[in-house]
Every structure is written in C-alpha cells, then in structure tokens.
Amino acid sequence: MIPPLLFQLMILLSWPINVLAESPAIAKPDCPTNCRNVSIPFPFGIGAGCYLDDWYEVTCNSSGPFLRSINLEVLNISISLDASTMLVNHPVIYSCDDNDVMNETVDLERSPFFFSDANRFTGVGCNTFAYLSSNISIISAACLSVTKAKKALLQQKQ
Template sequence: MIPPLLFQLMILLSWSINALAESPAIAKLNCPTHCGNVSIPFPFGIGTGCYLDYWYAVTCNSSTPILKSINLEVLNISISLEASTILVNHPVLDNCTAGVRRATVNFESSPFFLSDANRFTGVGCNTFAYLFSNNSIISGCISFCDKSNISPEPSNVKLRDSGCNGIKCCQTRIPSSLKLQKLNVSLSTIIFKGEMQGQNKCQSAFLVDQEWLGNNIDSPDKAQGLKHVPVVLDWGIHGSSFDSTERNSSKSYTRTSDCSRVFANISTSTNTSTSTRVHQCSCRWGYRGNPYLLQGCQGKLLPLI
C-alpha cells in the first residue's frame, strides 16, 4: 500500500509532467501554427483574423511563408527573454560594371528594425561598399584581391575564422546605438592601373546575419554568387496597436509576461520628423509560450511540498 504523502507527491509530479508535455499555444485559436517548417506565432498569422494587423499578415505559398507588408520570405520568427527577432531572406546588391550601383533598404513606419546581429559585407576585387542614412555615411569597407594569389584559403576555413579581413571580402558593423529602419547601400569599383584584368569583375554588398554567414559560407568566392541572404530584424508592436493585443484583455496576466521593453526610431526628412515606437514582450522567468496571447505564457511548475 502506498503511503498517503507519497501518493500526493506522485499526483503532483504527474501534473507537473503533463504541464511540461503540453505545448503552450503560439497562434490564435483555430489558426495555422506553421507554414512549411517555419513556426508562425501571433501577432503574425496566416488568414483573416489570425494576425494583429496589416504588418503581421503572412501568406503561405507552397510551404514558403511571405510577410506581405515587406514582401520578404520568412525564415524564422523568435520570441525570447533576450529579444524578439524575425529572420527574412533579403536580396543582395551586385555590380558587374565599372560604375556605381545603389539600393535602399527601407522598413520605415513598420514595427521592424535592422538588428545589430547583422554585418555589412562587401565581396569582390577592389570593392568599395558603404551605407548612408539621412545623407551621412554611417559605415563602409573596402576589399582588394591578393595579386600574388599563391596560397588559396583552405576549404575548411570559414569566413567567421578568417574575419573577412579585406582580401576579396570586407565586413563592418552597423551602429548599434541606432534603431535603423532605412539604409542606402552604395557599391562601386576602385580601379588601379593594370588591375582587374583576368579577375572576376563582379562585386556584391549586403547586410547579413553574421552567425549564418560564418556557419554557411566558407570562402569569399562562394559569397560572391549569393542572390539572397538572411537578415535579422528586431520587431515589436506599434504603440497604437499594443492595447488591442489579447494579452491586454486581462491585467492579471501581467504576472506571467512582461512588455516593458520599448524602443523607438526617429526618422527626419526635409520638413518632418516621425517617431516609430514599439513594445516587445516576453514570458517571465519560469514561463514559456507566447506573451502576446492571453494565457500565452504557461508552464511554471508547482512546488513539490
């Protein structure tokens, strides 16, 4: 016969195991939770009534999720204590002429910001790549070709190890103090007398998730052929939309989630200045799930006493 105290402890342990086994909801009720192998948590959603507002609407085309508001493929959406991020597949700017090419990365007015987990990267011979914002250069780099070309990089050396240090590839940070939503990219060729003959004349420039680049590209030559690369965006909820989230239907639920992380970007044009203010939420320590949903953070265990 099982002693009463041991029996009670077994029941509590069983409840705890069941609580761990049940995954907290990530999407609204009766809404798709995945597109292909990509999880789609609220406030993002697939289908009418499944997302918070226009910015978070996702279409699922042949198992490929597309964030409609910025028309980019979604590779991953993350909600954590550290940060809320979305990984998107962003086009690369390339240049195979002796001229100058420019492009604009623009997320203004959206709840998406360029993360400092990205690095600005230039690839190719005699490449001059730089970023400017509000008519000021904020970052840039130059890469050259090793004229001797005697000892190619070992195939097992990744860009993370070699540092992308200026030979066929250069890399720099974007200012972490700025919450950037718009950047202009410029890519041009520096021509020295007698050079560029017999060399690949194409260059490319792009923002890219530094971790992905270091783990997946093992030489500048392979980086040169890229057409799209993963870019990390920080995201949150516009202040104007924040009070309409489900979690705010219950003030008592703030015991399990926290939305105190707020950041803003100020964009200045010729005559106007606008501020984009967003809230980021996370489950409190000991809870897990989706803090943007009512009862979305669950899983704290009962003490076994």
C-alpha cells in the same frame, strides 16, 4: 552557374510581449500555426483575422513564408521576453556592368521592426557602395570600393 546566395537579416520585433510571459508563442485559434517548417506565432499570422495588423501578415506559398509588408522570406520567428526576433532572407545584390546601378532597400522606418546588432553587413566587389543605417537602433555601416578612381590617380602620377 553559381546559384544566388541569400543574405540573412535579423530583425528585432518591437511589439510588447509581456503578455506572453507564461505561455509559449502560438497562433490565434483557427489560424495556421506554421508554413512549411516555420512556426508562425501571433502577432504574426496567415490569413484574414490571424495577424495583429498588416505589418504582421505572413503569406505562405510554395517557396515558404513571406512577411508581406517588407516582402522578405521568413526563416524563423522567435518571441520571448528576452529577445523577440525574426530571421529573414535578403537576396545578395550584384552587378557585373559598370553602368548598372543596383538599388535594393528594406525600409523599416515606419514599421514596428528594426535591424538587430547581430547582423553581419558586407559589401564585396569593385566600384561598390553598400550602406546600412537605422534611426531607431545604433547601427550604421557603409562599405566603399573605388578601383577606377585609384587607377586614374596612379596613371596621373606617372
């Protein structure tokens, strides 16, 4: 059995960070500074009163840190003046049944986050449609595979 792979997404943070110019990114006083091996700097935080608002709440469990608002595992948070980013895992979505429709979304429309142009988006397989779009950044991608339609057209030509 092949273990499920994880799709890594880079999410840019739109929170203003000019206050952090002179100091390293740290957690609020009396708040956990990390979860497993991931540093959790403010505006993110673990526990009540440790994060800016609900969008930035991180839960820490045996699997590691999760951004509660979008329910994705956090791999890294980097806050700087140049580029503030968060790297998260997104599960690979697959289906082996022609009648199975898989619909997995990460909706960042009302959030303070957006997808980075450093992401790699890939759709693999037969009869597959994968779509990524963003209203904030200039990212739009789609992959489409339609082997059954192609096979039907070839049979009609014979």
